[in-house]
Amino acid sequence: MKLRKATAAAATALVLSLTATACGGDDSSSDAGSDSSSSGGGDTIKIGIKYDQPGLGLKEPSGDFSGFDVDVATYVAGELGFEPDQIEWVETKSADRENALARGDVKFIAATYSITDERKEKVDFAGPYLLAHQDLLVKADSDIAEGTDLNGKKLCSVTGSTSAQNVKDEIAPDAQLQQRSTYSECISSLQSGAVDALTTDDSILAGFASQEQYQGQFKLTNLKLSNENYGIGVKKGDTATVNSINEALEKMVSDGAWQQAVTDNFGPAEYKNEPAPAIGNVVS
Template sequence: MRRIALTLAAFALGATALSACGGGDSSTGLVDKAKNDKKLTIGVKIDQPALGVKKPDGSMEGFDVDVARYIAEKLGVPESGITWKETISANREPFLQQGQVDLVVATYSILDERKEKVTFGGPYIVAHQDIMVRGDDTSITKVEDLKGKRICQASGSNSYKRITDPAPNGRGISAKLVPAGAYSECITKLKGGTLDAVTTDDLILAGFASQGGDFKILGTPFTDEKYGVGMKKGDTKGCEAVNDAITEMYKDGTAAQLLSKWFGNAKGLQLPTEAPALEGCA
C-alpha cells in the first residue's frame, strides 16, 4: 500500500509540473480568449495626461488607451468588452505573469530584461527620453547639467538609469535620486521644489506639460524608447495578431489621427509619420 501511495503521489507531482509548464497552450492565448470570450482585461496608466487618464466619470482616455481600443477591436473585442485595470510601472510584469491582465499598453518600453518575463508586440511608437524642469530654471539646459541635481526615481521605471548608470547603458552622471511612486508624483515634487528635474519619455513629459504649470521641456532627446504591448510570455500567436493590428493602424491613418489628437499641440515634439520597425515575435 505504501508503494502504491508513493506511486500515486509521484504521478500527481508530475501532472502538476506538466500543468505548470503549459503556459504556451494556445487555448489560453490572447487570440483565442478574445475570439471566444469577446472580453479582455487591459492594463493602462490612469494618471498620465494624453497617454492614460481615468476621468471623473470612470471612463478612460489617452493615446495608449485609444491604441488599446484599436488593438482589441482588431482582435474581435468591442469596447464594451474591455475591462481597464490601473497598471503602474512597478507591476506591469507581475500583472501579466499572474494573469491579472491580458495586455499591458502603458508606456511600456521594450527592454531585453523585460523580454525574459513577458512577450512584446510592437513597438507601436518610439518615444525619446528628454528632460523637464521648472519654467524659471536656467541652470539645466542639457543632460550633463543634471550632475548633482535632484531627479525623480519613479518606481518600476528605468528612465533614471539612463542618467546614472555607467556607459554604455547610461551617462554615468552623479545625480541625486528622489523616489516617487509614479510620474504624477514626480510632477508634484517638481512643482513643489523638492525635485530639480524629471527625465523620462518625451510623450509622458508633453502630456504633463499640457496640463498647465510652469514647466519647460528642454527638447534634447537622448534615447529611443520603443513602446510595446505586453502580453503573457510565449504567446507568439497573440504577438503576431497585435503586430498585424499595429501595422493596420498606421496603414489606415488611425495612428496619425491619434498622434495629432493627443500630441499635435506639443511644441518641439516630432511625431512619426510611418510605423516603427516591429521587433518580431520569435
Template structure:
C-alpha cells in the same frame, strides 16, 4: 435489407442529423467565457492608471491616454468593441506576472521592450519610440543640454532609474530630488523649487498637456535613451502576430498620428515617426 429495415435505417439517420444540428446550434449560441476572439466576449487589457496622456483612470471612471487609444484600436481589430474591454491596472512591477498568470490578454502600459522582460513575455510592436528627457519651465534658457543639469535640482519619483542615469552618466553634480509621484515634481517645477523633471518624454508630455500645466513647461529634447514601447502578451501567444497586424493598420490609416496629436500635442511633443514593427531602436 427488407423495406421495414430500410425505413428504420432512414429514420435513424434523420434523428442523428437532427441531433447533430441542434448540438451545433447550441455551441454557436454559447456566449461562454472561453475566449477573447469573438464579438461580445470580454477582453482584459492592462494599462497604467496614473499617467496622464499615456494611461489614466479619471475621477468619473473613464480611461484616457495614448496607450488607451492604441489598446482600444487593437482590441477592435481583434473583434472587440470598446464596451467589451475590461481595463486592469498594470503597475510596472506587476506586468510580467499579470501576463504569465493570464490576468490580462495584453498589456499596453508604457512598457519598454528589453532583453530581460523578453525572457518572460512576448512583445508586439514597438508602437512608440520614446526617449528619456527632461521637462523644464517654458521660460528657462539655462538648460539647453544634459550637462547644464549640473548643480540644478533634478526631480524624479522615488526608486526611478531615470534620475540616477542622468546623475551617473551625464550630470554628476545634479542635485537629485526624489518625490512620491511625478505630479509632485511638476508642482515643484512650477513653484521654482525644482529645476527639471526627468523620465520618458512621452510621460512628461502627457503631464505637461494637462489643463493646469499647459504652456508652463517645455521638453528639453535631449533624447538620453531609447524606450521602445511594446504590447506585452504571454510567451508563445498567437495574439502577437494579430496585434502587430493591428498596429500596422493603425499607422497606415492615420489613426496612430491622430492619437499622438490628441494626447501629446498640447505639450509640443516632437514625436518620432511610428516605428517599424519588429525593429528595436538600440
C-alpha cells in the same frame, strides 16, 4: 438489473454531455485577461494601462479613459474581436507590469512599456508602436539645458521605469535620484521645488506640460537622452497574441488611425513625434 440500467443511462448522459461540450464553444467561460484566445470572443478583455499619464493613459474624473495608449489598445482590442464596452481597463504601474502579465491579471499591457532585453526575458512584446526619447521636464525659468551636468541635481522618476535606470547607469550616476510610484507625485515635487527635474519619456512629459493646470509652468529640454521603443507587453510564450497584435498595429498605421491618435493626443503640446516604427524595428 435496475441498478445496472440506471448506471448505463447515467454513463450515456455523461458521454453526450462531454461530446456537446467538446463540439460547442467555451467562450462564455474564457478569461480574456489571462488564458483566452487572442482572437477574442469572451465577454471582456482586461488591458493594462497607466491611469495618471495625460496624453497617454489617463483616468478622467468622469471615469472615462483617454490617451494615445488607450486609443492604440482600443484599436487592437477591436481587431481581436472586442468592442470598446467589452474592455476592462486595469491600472498597471511600472514596477508591477511583468508581474501583472505573469499572474494573468491582463491579456496585454499598453502603458509606455519600453522594450528592453531585460524585460524580454520575462515577457513578450508586440510592436513597437511608438518611438519616444527620454527627456527632462523642468520649471519654465530653469537653466538646465544641453550640456548641463546633471550629477548632483535632484531628479525624479518612477520606480521600475527605464528612465530611472538610465539615470543611474548612464546619464548621471551621481544625481540625487528620487523615485516615486507615479508621475503625478514627481510633478508635485517639481512644482514645490523639491526636485530640479522630472525625467521620463518626452511623450509623457509633453502630455503633462500640455495640461491646462500646468501650462506655462514647465518646459521640455529636448535633450533626447535615450530611445524608448514602446511595445505592447504580452505574457511570455503567448506567440499567437503577439502575432495578432502586430497585425492590428500594422493595420492601424496603414489605415491612418495611428496618425489620427497621435494628432488627437499630442497635437495640443506640439509634440514632434517620430514616424510610426516598423514592427520589430527596435532602435537602440
